[in-house]
Structures are given as C-alpha cells and as structure tokens.
Amino acid sequence: MKFAKRMDYLKASEIRELLKLAEKPEIISFAGGLPAPELFPTEELAKVSEVVLKEHGMQALQYGPTDGFTPLREKIAKRMEVFGFKTNAENILITSGSQQGLDFSARVFLNEGDIVICESPSYLGAINAFKACMPEFVEVATDAEGMVMEDLEEILKTRDNVKMIYVIPDFQNPSGKTWSVERRKRLIELANEYDLPVIEDNPYGELRFEGEIPPSLKAFDTEGRVIFLGTFSKTFSPGMRLGWVIADAPILQKYNFIKQGADLQSSTIAQREMNTYMEMYDFDAHIEKIKKVYKNRRDVMIEAIKEHFPSNVTYTYPEGGLFTWVVLPEHLSARDIMPKALENNVAFVPGGSFYPNGGNENTFRLNYSNMSEDKIKEGIARLGKVLKEMM
Amino acid sequence: MKFAKRMDYLKASEIRELLKLAEKPEIISFAGGLPAPELFPTEELAKVSEVVLKEHGMQALQYGPTDGFTPLREKIAKRMEVFGFKTNAENILITSGSQQGLDFSARVFLNEGDIVICESPSYLGAINAFKACMPEFVEVATDAEGMVMEDLEEILKTRDNVKMIYVIPDFQNPSGKTWSVERRKRLIELANEYDLPVIEDNPYGELRFEGEIPPSLKAFDTEGRVIFLGTFSKTFSPGMRLGWVIADAPILQKYNFIKQGADLQSSTIAQREMNTYMEMYDFDAHIEKIKKVYKNRRDVMIEAIKEHFPSNVTYTYPEGGLFTWVVLPEHLSARDIMPKALENNVAFVPGGSFYPNGGNENTFRLNYSNMSEDKIKEGIARLGKVLKEMM
Numbered sequence: 176m177k178f179a180k181r182m183d184y185l186k187a188s189e190i191r192e193l194l195k196l197a198e199k200p201e202i203i204s205f206a207g208g209l210p211a212p213e214l215f216p217t218e219e220l221a222k223v224s225e226v227v228l229k230e231h232g233m234q235a236l237q238y239g240p241t242d243g244f245t246p247l248r249e250k251i252a253k254r255m256e257v258f259g260f261k262t263n264a265e266n267i268l269i270t271s272g273s274q275q276g277l278d279f280s281a282r283v284f285l286n287e288g289d290i291v292i293c294e295s296p297s298y299l300g301a302i303n304a305f306k307a308c309m310p311e312f313v314e315v316a317t318d319a320e321g322m323v324m325e326d327l328e329e330i331l332k333t334r335d336n337v338k339m340i341y342v343i344p345d346f347q348n349p350s351g352k353t354w355s356v357e358r359r360k361r362l363i364e365l366a367n368e369y370d371l372p373v374i375e376d377n378p379y380g381e382l383r384f385e386g387e388i389p390p391s392l393k394a395f396d397t398e399g400r401v402i403f404l405g406t407f408s409k410t411f412s413p414g415m416r417l418g419w420v421i422a423d424a425p426i427l428q429k430y431n432f433i434k435q436g437a438d439l440q441s442s443t444i445a446q447r448e449m450n451t452y453m454e455m456y457d458f459d460a461h462i463e464k465i466k467k468v469y470k471n472r473r474d475v476m477i478e479a480i481k482e483h484f485p486s487n488v489t490y491t492y493p494e495g496g497l498f499t500w501v502v503l504p505e506h507l508s509a510r511d512i513m514p515k516a517l518e519n520n521v522a523f524v525p526g527g528s529f530y531p532n533g534g535n536e537n538t539f540r541l542n543y544s545n546m547s548e549d550k551i552k553e554g555i556a557r558l559g560k561v562l563k564e565m566m
Numbered sequence: 567m568k569f570a571k572r573m574d575y576l577k578a579s580e581i582r583e584l585l586k587l588a589e590k591p592e593i594i595s596f597a598g599g600l601p602a603p604e605l606f607p608t609e610e611l612a613k614v615s616e617v618v619l620k621e622h623g624m625q626a627l628q629y630g631p632t633d634g635f636t637p638l639r640e641k642i643a644k645r646m647e648v649f650g651f652k653t654n655a656e657n658i659l660i661t662s663g664s665q666q667g668l669d670f671s672a673r674v675f676l677n678e679g680d681i682v683i684c685e686s687p688s689y690l691g692a693i694n695a696f697k698a699c700m701p702e703f704v705e706v707a708t709d710a711e712g713m714v715m716e717d718l719e720e721i722l723k724t725r726d727n728v729k730m731i732y733v734i735p736d737f738q739n740p741s742g743k744t745w746s747v748e749r750r751k752r753l754i755e756l757a758n759e760y761d762l763p764v765i766e767d768n769p770y771g772e773l774r775f776e777g778e779i780p781p782s783l784k785a786f787d788t789e790g791r792v793i794f795l796g797t798f799s800k801t802f803s804p805g806m807r808l809g810w811v812i813a814d815a816p817i818l819q820k821y822n823f824i825k826q827g828a829d830l831q832s833s834t835i836a837q838r839e840m841n842t843y844m845e846m847y848d849f850d851a852h853i854e855k856i857k858k859v860y861k862n863r864r865d866v867m868i869e870a871i872k873e874h875f876p877s878n879v880t881y882t883y884p885e886g887g888l889f890t891w892v893v894l895p896e897h898l899s900a901r902d903i904m905p906k907a908l909e910n911n912v913a914f915v916p917g918g919s920f921y922p923n924g925g926n927e928n929t930f931r932l933n934y935s936n937m938s939e940d941k942i943k944e945g946i947a948r949l950g951k952v953l954k955e956m957m
Contacts, residue, residue: 176763185823217623224615232608236803275829304827412627414834432576436695438666443805
C-alpha cells in the first residue's frame with residue numbers, strides 16, 4: 176500500500192517521546208501548554224449542561240449547521256471588541272479548537288511548494304498542520320517588538336510565490352513576545368501591497384496581566400485580508416475543543432467548504448453549553464481569575480530564573496499568556512540538556528522544533544500556567560542547577 | 567489573494583440551497599440523514615455529565631491524548647465483536663464523527679490524480695471530503711448484493727493508479743443496500759491481489775431490523791488493509807461528534823499524525839461522557855429502542871410507497887439503516903421534481919449528487935428515521951401525487 180506524498184512530511188516527534196517521560200507525577204513539567212485545571216469552571220459547567228439538556232436536549236444532541244450555533248457566534252463577535260475590531264456572527268465559523276483553524280488555513284491557501292512566512296521561532300502545532308500541505312517555510316527574525324519588518328519586506332521583494340503570512344502577535348508561542356502597534360500597522364501595509372492573506376493566531380490575547388490590550392492586526396485590516404483565529408481553550412477549557420475563525424465572506428466561505436468535508440460541524444452540545452455558560456455566568460470575571468493566578472506564576476518563575484539560572488542565559492518577560500522563552504549560549508543544545516533535566520525531575524520543551532527549517536537548538540520554552548508557585552520555584556531551582564552543570 | 571488549487575474542486579451545493587427550503591416547519595422532510603431526536607438519551611446524559619464533571623472535572627476539561635480516551639477505546643474495541651472481528655484500544659483512534667475519518671483517509675492515501683474506487687452511487691459527504699485531495703473517482707456499479715466484482719476486477723486490471731477503495735457494505739448511504747458475504751470476501755481477495763487499502767464505512771451496521779449482522783469486511787482482513795470507520799452519531803448522538811478509525815498500527819500511526827495537525831484531539835469531555843454512559847446505562851437496550859422505532863418507520867414508508875408511487879418507479883427494501891433509494895424512469899430528473907415537491911410541502915435529496923462523475927438524475931434518496939409514522943404516510947402520499955403528475 177502506498178501513502179500519499181504529504182505523509183512523508185509528517186514524522187513521529189522525538190520530543191513527544193521525551194514528553195511522555197515528563198508525565199510521571201514526580202516530574203515538575205514546564206513542557207506542555209496546559210491551562211491550570213484547578214481553574215476550570217467544572218461546577219458551573221455541570222449546571223449549564225443540566226440546563227441545556229433539560230431545555231434544548233433534542234437540539235443539543237442533533238446535527239447542527241456547519242458554520243456553528245448562531246447565538247454563540249453573536250457572543251463571540253461582541254467579545255472581539257476587546258481586540259479593537261467589530262465583526263458579526265456571519266463572519267464567524269466555529270472550529271474544533273483554533274488548531275483546526277490552522278489546518279484549514281493551510282488547506283484554503285497553500286499548494287505544494289508555496290511559501291508560508293512565519294515568525295522565527297513559530298508555533299510547533301501550526302508548523303505541523305501546515306506541513307501536510309507541503310509548503311516552503313520562510314522564517315522572519317523577531318526582536319522585542321515582534322517580526323522585523325525590513326526582513327519581511329526583503330523576502331516579499333525577492334520571493335514570488337509567497338502565499339500566506341502566519342503570525343501570533345500577542346504573547347507569542349513559544350517566545351512570549353508581543354508585537355508593537357507600529358509593527359502591526361506595517362505588516363498590514365505590506366500585506367496590502369503584496370496582496371497576501373494574514374493568519375492572525377490569537378489564543379492568549381485576553382490573558383494580559385498588565386497594560387492595555389493592543390489593537391489586533393484585524394483592527395487595521397481595511398481590505399478583508401486578515402483571518403483571525405480565536406479559541407476558548409485558554410480562557411475556558413481546551414477539552415471542549417471550541418475555537419473560531421473570523422474572516423470576510425469570500426474567504427470564510429472557503430473555510431466553510433473545508434469544514435463541511437473535514438467533520439461537518441463542531442459539537443452542537445459544546446457550542447450550546449458555551450453559549451449558555453456566557454448567559455448564566457460572568458465570563459469576564461472568570462478570565463480575571465485566571466489572569467491573577469497566571470500573573471503570580473509568571474512573577475514567581477521570572478524571579479526564580481533570576482535567582483537560579485546562569486547569568487549568560489537570556490529569557491523573555493511575557494506580559495501575558497503562558498510561556499517564557501530561554502536562550503542559552505550558542506554552543507549548548509537544549510535537546511542534550513533535556514535528559515539531564517528529566518533525571519532531575521524537571522521538564523521543558525527544547526526550542527529547535529519551533530523553527531521549521533531547523534537550527535537554534537540553544538533555546539527552550541517554559542510554561543508557567545500549569546504548575547503551582549511552589550513547584551515553579553522548586554522546578555526552576557532544579558533546572559538552574561542542571562544548566563550550571565552543563566555550562 | 568490566491569486560494570489553493572484544491573478549492574476549485576469544492577463548490578457551494580445547489581442542493582444545500584434547496585435543503586434550506588426544506589427546513590420550514592410545514593414541510594415533511596425525507597431529505598436529511600438525521601436520527602430521531604426524541605430518542606436521544608437527554609436525561610441519561612445529564613446525569614452522566616454531572617458524574618463526569620463531579621468526579622473527573624479537571625481531567626475532562628483538560629487536553630487529552632491525540633488517539634483518544636483509553637477506556638472508551640477499550641469499550642469500542644469490545645463492541646466490534648458484533649461485526650465479526652477482534653481488535654483492541656491500541657488500534658483505535660477517536661475522531662470527531664466518522665466524517666473526520668473520511669477526510670483523514672483521503673489525506674493519508676490520496677495524491678492529486680490518484681484513483682479512488684467507490685460504489686455507484688456513493689455517500690455525498692465522502693465524495694466531498696475526498697475532493698479536497700483532488701483524486702479521480704471511478705464508480706463501480708452495484709446490484710442487490712453490493713458492488714459488482716467483475717466490474718471492479720476489470721478496473722483494477724486496466725487502471726494502474728488506483729490508490730484506495732471506499733465502500734459502505736451495510737445499509738449503504740444512499741442506496742440502503744447491504745452486501746452479500748460472498749462479495750465481501752471477494753473484495754478482500756482483490757484488495758490483497760492489488761495491494762490496496764479498503765475504507766469500510768459503517769455508520770449504520772448496528773441498526774439492523776431483521777436477520778443477523780453479517781461479518782464486516784474487516785472480519786475477512788488477514789493483511790491489515792481494511793480501515794474501519796465507526797460512529798456514535800446514529801446510535802447515540804450526532805451532535806457530540808464522536809467516531810472512530812480502526813486500523814493496523816503502521817496505518818493508524820499515519821491517521822494519528824493527521825489528527826494531531828487537524829485538531830490535536832477530539833473532545834475530552836465528550837469521550838469521557840460517552841464512556842461513563844456505557845458504564846452507567848445499557849447501551850444495547852438503547853440501540854434496541856432505536857431499531858424498533860426505525861423499523862416501524864421503514865415499514866410505514868415502504869407500505870406508503872407501494873400504495874402511492876407510480877408503478878414504474880423502483881425502490882430498495884433496506885434491512886436497516888436510515889434510507890431507501892428510489893429510481894425513476896430515465897427521462898425524469900429528481901432535480902426538476904424537487905421544486906414541485908417543495909410546493910407540496912415534501913422534500914427529498916435528488917440522487918445525482920451521490921454520483922461523483924454525474925448523471926443518474928432519475929434517482930432520489932428518502933430518509934425515514936427523522937419523521938413520525940403519520941408524517942411518513944402523509945409525506946409519501948404527497949410525493950406520490952407529485953410523481954404521478956410528472957410522469
């Protein structure tokens with residue numbers, strides 16, 4: 176039997192094997208991108224579920240429309256004002272997490288060999304989803320303000336089969352960086368000039384610990400070329416698999432065609448539950464609670480890094496989201512350090528996998544949302560010890 | 567902005583527009599493939615949901631493994647004995663409905679231009695999912711015993727880029743036909759001879775009203791080339807989006823890679839709820855209840871067809887499942903009859919769309935699971951009147 180050519184690009188991840196080891200209870204893991212489960216609104220959801228099944232059980236368990244449950248789409252549209260743009264239910268497609276929005280974006284825009292531009296580093300899950308469409312990845316360097324626009328412009332000038340730009344402007348995964356407003360504006364100018372779609376992936380934007388939420392790329396989009404991906408995974412529950420795509424009608428129609436073939440629709444009952452939850456409870460208050468806990472965990476992690484990591488290591492200070500990013504001296508490899516860390520019962524994700532074209536093995540990602548403050552202190556101390564031994 | 571080439575193959579469906587009209591409450595619709603919502607176990611699920619959230623809320627709302635929740639996969643494995651084969655959790659991937667299994671099958675096996683062999687007619691949703699991989703469809707005629715094996719053999723002998731065989735041997739959608747055991751055995755012989763994967767789509771197999779469930783294709787599979795697709799959509803709830811893929815390890819690994827990029831995993835909570843439902847309640851008794859209701863509805867529909875349809879119309883007698891299939895004299899087009907039927911407040915799906923290469927407009931599909939016996943009687947009488955007027 177012969178598999179399709181695209182399967183040659185999808186390989187078992189060595190990191191995945193390492194991460195399986197990180198699941199042991201004695202290990203303090205900064206590896207995954209997991210929300211804090213103790214903050215999940217389990218009691219509220221039990222009540223919501225009862226109400227939905229009692230009042231609309233037959234509809235909740237039946238097939239529903241491909242684009243999603245309209246009252247939920249209306250509520251999402253309203254919530255988008257926090258990101259500086261107005262939209263409406265007709266421009267929203269409900270997806271099974273924003274991972275599905277990434278997969279669909281590749282399928283809507285990319286032929287084999289087309290170029291997708293992304294930040295360097297970029298989100299591992301997006302890279303893997305895109306790979307199934309066999310594109311060429313062109314990475315653009317980032318600094319403290321986000322993607323370096325001069326580098327992007329040079330690429331756009333010199334390469335003629337660029338098809339899509341993929342970015343995570345708020346608390347980027349893995350780097351924790353947030354783009355300046357100027358860079359956002361400039362990206363849109365360049366996308367307009369080169370007539371390119373921009374995939375704006377925003378899973379963490381609402382989890383800002385300090386300062387104001389900056390306008391999204393979509394807020395500067397006058398030509399309907401930004402496709403905004405959102406999710407309830409980090410603000411409510413990843414296990415429910417609810418995300419959304421926002422795009423202008425001609426583009427969203429294409430996403431709908433793909434959704435129809437891919438899985439017909441996202442869960443009817445999950446959509447109704449999320450909608451009823453927002454009617455019965457104060458979702459914003461719930462998000463505030465999450466932010467407070469994560470802010471403290473970030474603070475504890477950054478303090479512990481200052482205390483325990485060798486001084487020739489750099490790291491980002493994330494103003495929100497789930498991750499900080501560590502850069503080691505160039506001669507070190509995080510992949511080599513990982514087994515040693517596991518021996519000391521602490522885990523992280525080596526950074527190399529976040530670079531679609533490889534290299535940069537002297538980097539790793541730390542997640543602070545999923546461990547208690549005590550464990551963060553202890554885990555970073557353990558990791559600092561390992562790093563000092565490897566220097 | 568340029569879309570990917572695959573998007574040229576995905577078009578808005580004219581039928582979809584017609585079906586929107588069929589949603590009006592005054593219309594008796596035999597168009598969709600909807601289960602009877604009054605049979606959904608809404609009260610049981612409310613109790614299940616409470617238990618799951620109370621006892622395992624944090625795990626149920628968290629990310630879970632890509633391949634699915636192991637206790638659920640174990641239960642599914644056991645249930646497969648009814649189809650004459652043994653399997654285990656390791657060979658099962660949980661999907662978001664079996665539609666997702668269809669999409670993944672195309673992505674695992676099909677390059678552009680590869681041939682996928684299917685029954686003529688075949689399931690519309692599979693055709694649409696496969697189209698995104700831009701294959702060539704080769705249809706094989708079916709008779710009362712299933713796919714005609716001589717025709718299949720001729721195609722396998724003469725075409726050299728066949729990559730995949732897709733069939734629905736039990737209560738086929740749309741035809742309602744079930745394959746004989748002999749044809750099943752022969753298909754596997756041919757698949758072995760030509761080294762081809764076989765996608766066995768079985769959403770309705772457990773809904774058999776009379777006689778014994780025949781062994782599935784997978785039951786005759788000695789070389790690990792049958793990929794079996796199952797679902798809870800017709801036996802429990804389509805709104806929950808839970809299906810599964812069963813395959814040997816080297817193949818299932820490929821499906822897992824695609825799942826990872828496509829949406830990471832199916833809903834953790836939905837999987838846990840389904841698992842707990844099967845622990846707390848008698849799932850087989852629930853299926854018996856569904857079968858009893860659907861059997862009566864089929865009987866009423868077949869009787870009404872006999873009474874009201876013109877005598878030069880043929881139809882299948884399904885031994886289970888959700889559909890019967892009507893063939894009109896060749897000069898008639900079901901697409902032309904549809905507007906007239908809607909005027910008379912009755913709807914069906916014109917059959918042409920079930921033929922990937924077109925033609926056969928003198929056919930239509932009738933669903934009997936979603937309407938009460940009274941409505942079936944009245945709807946078929948209305949449709950009979952329309953058909954007689956069009957003759």
